[in-house]
Amino acid sequence: xxxxxxxxxxxxxxxxxxxxxxxxxxxxxxxxxxxxxxxxxxxxxxxxxxxxxxxxxxxxxxxxxxxxxxxxxxxxxxxxxxxxxxxxxxxxxxxxxxxxxxxxxxxxxxxxxxxxxxxxxxxxxxxxxxxxxxxxxxxxxxxxxxxxxxxxxxxxxxxxxxxxxxxxxxxxxxxxxxxxxxxxxxxxxxxxxxxxxxxxxxxxxxxxxxxxxxxxxxxxxxxxxxxxxxxxxxxxxxxxxxxxxxxxxxxxxxxxxxxxxxxxxxxxxxxxxxxxxxxxxxxxxx
Amino acid sequence: xxxxxxxxxxxxxxxxxxxxxxxxxxxxxxxxxxxxxxxxxxxxxxxxxxxxxxxxxxxxxxxxxxxxxxxxxxxxxxxxxxxxxxxxxxxxxxxxxxxxxxxxxxxxxxxxxxxxxxxxxxxxxxxxxxxxxxxxxxxxxxxxxxxxxxxxxxxxxxxxxxxxxxxxxxxxxxxxxxxxxxxxxxxxxxxxxxxxxxxxxxxxxxxxxxxxxxxxxxxxxxxxxxxxxxxxxxxxxxxxxxxxxxxxxxxxxxxxxxxxxxxxxxxxxxxxxxxxxxxxxx
Amino acid sequence: xxxxxxxxxxxxxxxxxxxxxxxxxxxxxxxxxxxxxxxxxxxxxxxxxxxxxxxxxxxxxxxxxxxxxxxxxxxxxxxxxxxxxxxxxxxxxxxxxxxxxxxxxxxxxxxxxxxxxxxxxxxxxxxxxxxxxxxxxxxxxxxxxxxxxxxxxxxxxxxxxxxxxxxxxxxxxxxxxxxxxxxxxxxxxxxxxxxxxxxxxxxxxxxxxxxxxxxxxxxxxxxxxxxxxxxxxxxxxxxxxxxxxxxxxxxxxxxxxxxxxxxxxxxxxxxxxxxxxxxxxxxxxxxxxxxxxxxxxxxxxxxxxxxxxxxxxxxxxxxxxxxxxxxxxxxxxxxxxxxxxxxxxxxxxxxxxxxxxxxxxxxxxxxxxxxxxxxxxxxxxxxxxxxxxxxxxxxxxxxxxxxxx
Numbered sequence: 014x015x016x017x018x019x020x021x022x023x024x025x026x027x028x029x030x031x032x033x034x035x036x037x038x039x040x041x042x043x044x045x046x047x048x049x050x051x052x053x054x055x056x057x058x059x060x061x062x063x064x065x066x067x068x069x070x071x072x073x074x075x076x077x078x079x080x081x082x083x084x085x086x087x088x089x090x091x092x093x094x095x096x097x098x099x100x101x102x103x104x105x106x107x108x109x110x111x112x113x114x115x116x117x118x119x120x121x122x123x124x125x126x127x128x129x130x131x132x133x134x135x136x137x138x139x140x141x142x143x144x145x146x147x148x149x150x151x152x153x154x155x156x157x158x159x160x161x162x163x164x165x166x167x168x169x170x171x172x173x174x175x176x177x178x179x180x181x182x183x184x185x186x187x188x189x190x191x192x193x194x195x196x197x198x199x200x201x202x203x204x205x206x207x208x209x210x211x212x213x214x215x216x217x218x219x220x221x222x223x224x225x226x227x228x229x230x231x232x233x234x235x236x237x238x239x240x241x242x243x244x245x246x247x248x249x250x251x252x253x254x255x256x257x258x259x260x261x262x263x264x265x266x267x268x269x270x271x272x273x274x275x276x277x278x279x280x281x282x283x284x285x286x287x288x289x290x291x292x293x294x295x296x297x298x299x
Numbered sequence: 300x301x302x303x304x305x306x307x308x309x310x311x312x313x314x315x316x317x318x319x320x321x322x323x324x325x326x327x328x329x330x331x332x333x334x335x336x337x338x339x340x341x342x343x344x345x346x347x348x349x350x351x352x353x354x355x356x357x358x359x360x361x362x363x364x365x366x367x368x369x370x371x372x373x374x375x376x377x378x379x380x381x382x383x384x385x386x387x388x389x390x391x392x393x394x395x396x397x398x399x400x401x402x403x404x405x406x407x408x409x410x411x412x413x414x415x416x417x418x419x420x421x422x423x424x425x426x427x428x429x430x431x432x433x434x435x436x437x438x439x440x441x442x443x444x445x446x447x448x449x450x451x452x453x454x455x456x457x458x459x460x461x462x463x464x465x466x467x468x469x470x471x472x473x474x475x476x477x478x479x480x481x482x483x484x485x486x487x488x489x490x491x492x493x494x495x496x497x498x499x500x501x502x503x504x505x506x507x508x509x510x511x512x513x514x515x516x517x518x519x520x521x522x523x524x525x526x527x528x529x530x531x532x533x534x535x536x537x538x539x540x541x542x543x544x545x546x547x548x549x550x551x552x553x554x555x556x557x558x559x560x561x562x563x564x565x566x567x568x569x570x571x572x573x574x575x576x577x578x579x580x581x
Numbered sequence: 582x583x584x585x586x587x588x589x590x591x592x593x594x595x596x597x598x599x600x601x602x603x604x605x606x607x608x609x610x611x612x613x614x615x616x617x618x619x620x621x622x623x624x625x626x627x628x629x630x631x632x633x634x635x636x637x638x639x640x641x642x643x644x645x646x647x648x649x650x651x652x653x654x655x656x657x658x659x660x661x662x663x664x665x666x667x668x669x670x671x672x673x674x675x676x677x678x679x680x681x682x683x684x685x686x687x688x689x690x691x692x693x694x695x696x697x698x699x700x701x702x703x704x705x706x707x708x709x710x711x712x713x714x715x716x717x718x719x720x721x722x723x724x725x726x727x728x729x730x731x732x733x734x735x736x737x738x739x740x741x742x743x744x745x746x747x748x749x750x751x752x753x754x755x756x757x758x759x760x761x762x763x764x765x766x767x768x769x770x771x772x773x774x775x776x777x778x779x780x781x782x783x784x785x786x787x788x789x790x791x792x793x794x795x796x797x798x799x800x801x802x803x804x805x806x807x808x809x810x811x812x813x814x815x816x817x818x819x820x821x822x823x824x825x826x827x828x829x830x831x832x833x834x835x836x837x838x839x840x841x842x843x844x845x846x847x848x849x850x851x852x853x854x855x856x857x858x859x860x861x862x863x864x865x866x867x868x869x870x871x872x873x874x875x876x877x878x879x880x881x882x883x884x885x886x887x888x889x890x891x892x893x894x895x896x897x898x899x900x901x902x903x904x905x906x907x908x909x910x911x912x913x914x915x916x917x918x919x920x921x922x923x924x925x926x927x928x929x930x931x932x933x934x935x936x937x938x939x940x941x942x943x944x945x946x947x948x949x950x951x952x953x954x955x956x957x958x959x960x961x962x963x964x965x966x967x968x969x970x971x972x973x974x975x976x977x978x979x980x981x982x983x984x985x986x
Contacts, residue, residue, distance in 0.1 A: 101579035114489040146580040345888040350805030383870035449680035536619040
């Protein structure tokens with residue numbers, strides 16, 4: 014069985030007296046967008062931190078493009094929940110800083126030009142010389158997105174990137190991310206508790222039970238046709254079934270399934286479901 | 300919620316208060332005395348004005364101080380011999396010593412503070428020493444310095460160094476250790492490396508705190524130099540104060556206090572301007 | 582040779598009787614580099630080895646010769662470029678001398694003695710008195726409120742200030758109090774206070790009086806704070822006060838410089854001694870660069886026509902005197918007092934130490950060249966408060982209560 018592009022294998026994270034999650038297995042194919050959905054305390058951020066290399070698992074490991082990871086890397090760019098921009102640098106300087114880490118030999122002019130380009134891609138060319146204190150929440154997050162994408166990473170990791178924004182801005186940014194990711198054919202992994210967001214963006218959605226000792230109960234395959242946009246999403250057939258399934262999980266099953274490990278559940282291959290209907294395209298090799 | 304008061308209002312009130320205080324001082328009488336008025340004119344010619352009427356030479360009045368101030372500021376940079384130089388020259392000497400002592404202290408405190416801020420082990424190990432040495436008065440360091448270093452100029456600079464070191468050290472350590480974890484994570488995910496992270500993330504993030512430490516330190520350094528110069532003398536504003544003290548010339552001492560305060564204010568403002576340059580808002 | 586070092590017949594014979602010629606010669610020779618000294622004296626006519634010198638002084642009238650030699654050109658005439666540096670206190674002068682920052686300095690006469698013995702310093706440092714700066718010139722000043730308490734017997738519980746522990750002021754005050762039946766260590770408090778602070782302390786009622794140098798006694802009168810109770814001239818007429826001190830190494834390493842410097846000082850001293858010059862000297866040294874005092878205060882001290890703080894104008898022309906000869910007998914008295922008050926514990930050969938520290942030979946030679954009278958016998962009998970001090974028999978003066986007649 015060939016490994017997926019990104020493969021999480023047997024990952025466990027535990028503290029004395031408290032297991033966050035145990036024996037986690039899943040894979041992400043190249044160009045695929047995977048979402049992790051669950052309640053707080055199920056270890057979502059921990060999974061992301063482990064993927065980013067900011068945290069070390071107590072067991073198991075992560076293999077990206079055939080190599081096991083050990084620590085953070087430019088190949089796995091992160092978009093943080095709270096934009097994490099350096100307030101003493103302008104938007105352009107923030108992106109240029111990231112680029113200078115990736116391309117150590119580039120000159121100042123080249124870095125500036127590339128930074129400006131990245132900002133224009135997210136529609137912030139006009140605000141390039143502003144410091145973060147003069148940008149709105151949405152704009153700041155867009156800079157964060159520009160910074161991550163400018164690095165051309167193997168994988169994009171997003172930790173509830175829009176949860177700190179108001180509903181309107183959130184919507185706009187979700188559309189934007191969908192477009193950018195599709196354009197670049199970016200492999201992406203996102204954590205969210207917003208169901209609509211997951212349905213809009215993700216190819217597969219992992220459902221985590223409540224902690225402690227959380228597990229990936231199910232993998233929901235999103236068979237809604239792409240490209241998707243928020244305006245027309247709810248009209249697609251299968252949308253409501255998909256949404257209800259995930260909602261139901263979040264409201265009830267995440268709790269009832271918590272802590273249990275039924276005999277027929279294999280951590281290496283959590284069950285795949287297709288609430289939106291059978292796949293219309295051949296799914297990527299598992 | 301305080302309302303905004305126009306600048307001229309508070310300035311006017313301050314000026315009024317000053318005028319009232321100075322006026323009261325000027326007209327206040329009494330020069331404490333126990334003796335009788337002197338009759339013999341030859342005797343009267345030999346003693347000071349106050350002693351002639353049985354009193355003691357009083358604390359000078361604002362008008363006298365003002366006159367003396369004008370006299371000093373008219374020609375501040377004269378040099379009429381080793382022991383007699385203008386007040387501008389004396390202040391320049393003191394500032395030079397402060398610059399050297401403070402500069403040295405900054406060169407040691409900021410890198411060391413950086414290390415302490417980044418390493419909990421180092422922080423725990425050095426903390427007891429820092430806490431014990433910090434409260435030691437400059438006047439206690441002076442004899443030790445003179446005994447070992449012997450040269451009085453270098454001793455004065457050493458005393459400034461050792462006293463202005465601590466605020467910068469502690470503030471730098473604090474600033475560095477409280478850099479937002481988020482930014483450090485960003486730097487990690489960007490594989491920035493130790494040096495790049497230190498100079499482009501930690502340093503700018505901690506800069507406002509470091510500069511606060513520097514502002515405190517410069518105040519201490521200026522305070523210490525006056526004390527140190529009074530002890531070892533030679534040149535400098537502290538030595539000038541001691542010299543006027545020899546001459547029981549209180550007007551000069553009051554003037555020295557004013558000038559010392561003024562220079563201290565200017566030094567603080569200078570660093571304040573630098574602090575504004577490195578300040579950042581979220 | 583021994584005769585040259587110890588001219589006094591009785592003393593020399595007494596010492597010879599005790600130690601024998603060979604021992605005595607060896608002992609004296611080991612401390613007093615006679616060979617060097619004679620050579621130094623012989624070739625003193627050469628050019629100074631070091632022309633640029635730094636001399637520290639304390640701004641009191643005792644330092645008059647050292648100070649006036651600067652504006653009145655005595656140093657220049659001797660071929661030297663001297664910078665006189667006003668210093669913050671006696672301890673600082675001592676430290677700067679030890680560190681080598683000063684080539685020579687104004688010191689209290691007992692200071693070189695103490696330093697050479699290793700008292701009050703980390704280890705013995707050989708400094709010597711090349712010339713005495715001034716004789717007399719001090720006074721006991723009391724606060725105005727004690728105008729009616731002129732008898733020292735009434736001074737129990739008083740707080741006094743002196744400039745330094747190793748000073749003529751301290752010894753004279755203690756002797757004065759002892760003669761009045763008081764115990765200086767138990768019945769009164771004696772503190773070391775820098776002279777400028779004495780007047781301020783008197784004003785603030787921190788001390789009841791002080792035995793200190795001028796011009797601060799006169800300054801207290803000038804500012805209406807105190808009155809002059811007694812001039813030290815009346816305690817011991819001709820007592821030494823301050824000295825012009827040099828490191829003993831200067832004698833061997835820079836003998837020409839030493840000779841030139843001594844010449845300048847002795848000339849200045851002679852000039853200052855003449856009454857007709859006193860006003861001119863006062864005007865020269867009261868400037869801001871030197872004493873920084875009102876000219877009338879300094880003039881009153883130097884001319885001896887002064888206001889005493891009690892409404893009278895006194896006329897004492899030799900209130901302060903300038904006689905440079907460093908009498909070894911003075912040194913011996915200082916040593917007995919150090920023993921008397923417990924500053925020195927061990928037994929000393931007073932004559933030997935006195936000869937090492939008070940360079941009467943060199944001063945005598947230069948004075949002769951300058952045409953001044955040189956005493957034939959460097960050990961003379963001193964009269965202090967009516968009692969005589971005979972250097973041949975110093976023992977009585979080491980007792981706390983002096984028995985000498």
